[in-house]
Amino acid sequence: MKTAFKRIVVVGGGSAGWMAAAAFATAFPACSVQLVESEEIGIVGVGEATFPSIRHFHKLLGIDEAEFLRATNGTYKLGIEFRDWRERGERYFHTFGDIGGLSGPRSLWGQYRRVGDAGLGALDAQCLPSVMAREGRFMSAGSEEERQFNYAYHFDAVLYAAFLRKLAEGRGVRRIEGRIVQAPRRADGGIGNLVLADGRAVEGDLFVDCSGFASLLLGRALEERFVDFGRWLPVDRAWACPSERSGTALMPATRCTALEAGWAWRIPLSNRTGHGHVFASRYIDDDKAREQLLQQLDGAPIAEPRLLRFAAGHRERFWVHNVVALGLSSGFLEPLESTSIFLVQSGLGRLIELLMPGERPPKEAVDAYNTGMRRQFERIRDFIILHYCLTSRSDSQMWRDMASMELPETLAFKLHAWREAGALHQYDEEGFDATSWLAIHAGMGHWPQRADPSLLDLPHEDALRALRFRRDSIAAAVAAMPTHEAYLNSVLAR
Numbered sequence: 144m145k146t147a148f149k150r151i152v153v154v155g156g157g158s159a160g161w162m163a164a165a166a167f168a169t170a171f172p173a174c175s176v177q178l179v180e181s182e183e184i185g186i187v188g189v190g191e192a193t194f195p196s197i198r199h200f201h202k203l204l205g206i207d208e209a210e211f212l213r214a215t216n217g218t219y220k221l222g223i224e225f226r227d228w229r230e231r232g233e234r235y236f237h238t239f240g241d242i243g244g245l246s247g248p249r250s251l252w253g254q255y256r257r258v259g260d261a262g263l264g265a266l267d268a269q270c271l272p273s274v275m276a277r278e279g280r281f282m283s284a285g286s287e288e289e290r291q292f293n294y295a296y297h298f299d300a301v302l303y304a305a306f307l308r309k310l311a312e313g314r315g316v317r318r319i320e321g322r323i324v325q326a327p328r329r330a331d332g333g334i335g336n337l338v339l340a341d342g343r344a345v346e347g348d349l350f351v352d353c354s355g356f357a358s359l360l361l362g363r364a365l366e367e368r369f370v371d372f373g374r375w376l377p378v379d380r381a382w383a384c385p386s387e388r389s390g391t392a393l394m395p396a397t398r399c400t401a402l403e404a405g406w407a408w409r410i411p412l413s414n415r416t417g418h419g420h421v422f423a424s425r426y427i428d429d430d431k432a433r434e435q436l437l438q439q440l441d442g443a444p445i446a447e448p449r450l451l452r453f454a455a456g457h458r459e460r461f462w463v464h465n466v467v468a469l470g471l472s473s474g475f476l477e478p479l480e481s482t483s484i485f486l487v488q489s490g491l492g493r494l495i496e497l498l499m500p501g502e503r504p505p506k507e508a509v510d511a512y513n514t515g516m517r518r519q520f521e522r523i524r525d526f527i528i529l530h531y532c533l534t535s536r537s538d539s540q541m542w543r544d545m546a547s548m549e550l551p552e553t554l555a556f557k558l559h560a561w562r563e564a565g566a567l568h569q570y571d572e573e574g575f576d577a578t579s580w581l582a583i584h585a586g587m588g589h590w591p592q593r594a595d596p597s598l599l600d601l602p603h604e605d606a607l608r609a610l611r612f613r614r615d616s617i618a619a620a621v622a623a624m625p626t627h628e629a630y631l632n633s634v635l636a637r
Contacts, residue, residue: 152347156180159470160353161307215298235586333464
């Protein structure tokens with residue numbers, strides 16, 4: 144394939160930078176792709192959890208799963224376990240799986256609510272990957288199972304960047320070591336070149352800003368305005384600390400535990416466990432937040448906790464003149480639902496599609512790119528707010544504030560549609576499908592005020608029988624599966 148931009152320069156390494164470089168080198172082999180990064184600066188590089196869409200990205204790049212898992216200390220991910228979000232002591236799963244029909248008389252959740260049989264257990268007992276995650280089991284989706292669940296990965300972000308760097312350089316990407324000190328503007332407002340600390344200049348036609356929170360090109364050089372989501376998502380700092388693996392089973396799920404002024408993550412890798420505490424500095428000081436993180440560790444720490452500062456939101460535009468920002472340089476949403484790499488992949492996919500025709504995209508196409516990315520950030524923002532605003536906790540000021548906040552209109556309308564009619568309304572550019580929204584509503588005990596009358600079309604006993612059969616079939620299937628660790632070891636041995 145060809146592109147009108149003959150010289151593409153990626154600014155910054157890390158996961159975003161090397162994902163972009165590898166994708167460009169694969170899509171446009173005749174194009175010059177250079178990546179500028181400085182070892183002086185380093186990368187954020189905490190443990191990373193992902194969406195199932197990363198498997199599609201790997202397929203496009205021709206990445207072998209076993210090779211990737213070995214190189215990154217990776218594990219499988221079926222979803223996320225949420226603890227203490229509605230009330231202390233409660234937990235639920237949001238996994239990448241099917242949970243039956245969503246509307247009409249065959250609505251599984253609707254019949255589950257209508258039947259009201261406590262013996263059925265929680266609704267997630269009707270979801271195959273949720274039961275797999277709870278029991279610590281895993282197997283890849285075959286032809287029968289792939290209709291019922293999907294999966295993603297956990298991996299070491301530093302090792303992932305190194306893995307992609309090797310792939311990208313093998314496909315012709317040139318890495319330039321150097322610290323950028325200037326980015327002179329052209330007469331039309333775009334970036335002319337990059338000036339490094341040693342005086343070298345890096346020329347390019349298209350500059351892809353993957354410089355992290357610094358946002359060297361889009362934010363600093365082009366001064367693109369930042370749209371702040373802090374009024375809805377107040378967490379603005381995170382302590383991160385890896386620990387030794389504990390003796391517990393290797394779970395195929397991320398864990399997010401609600402704390403006094405934020406939440407703690409637990410990401411299981413094959414060689415260690417990633418831990419972090421995401422918190423709002425207006426409700427808790429750094430030292431206390433650090434202490435709460437250390438209390439969450441289930442193994443001995445293997446490094447000093449590292450403090451990260453951030454703001455939730457995004458740049459008003461993502462593509463300005465000849466600069467496109469991806470990753471943290473374009474915006475950031477707290478990692479509650481592992482959306483960072485998904486947003487990089489989403490932006491990359493849109494960008495490559497627009498570059499393919501071999502002509503420079505018209506203004507209308509660039510405007511559409513910016514609109515699409517902005518809306519996707521807003522849709523994911525709403526989904527993350529959902530986890531907070533449905534809480535029943537009142538044990539700290541943050542949770543009281545989150546439960547009473549004024550919601551974005553888009554989210555308020557969705558909640559109204561759900562409460563009044565059980566409708567899982569979907570906008571364009573959604574990051575999460577209706578099944579994911581249902582998982583959070585159900586896990587937080589948030590149900591419609593009235594039931595769909597068509598549910599009565601199915602006799603009560605038939606509905607109960609079908610729910611029992613599905614629950615028991617899932618339990619039997621999971622019991623026959625290998626443990627996550629056993630399956631992972633069999634893959635790594637290939």
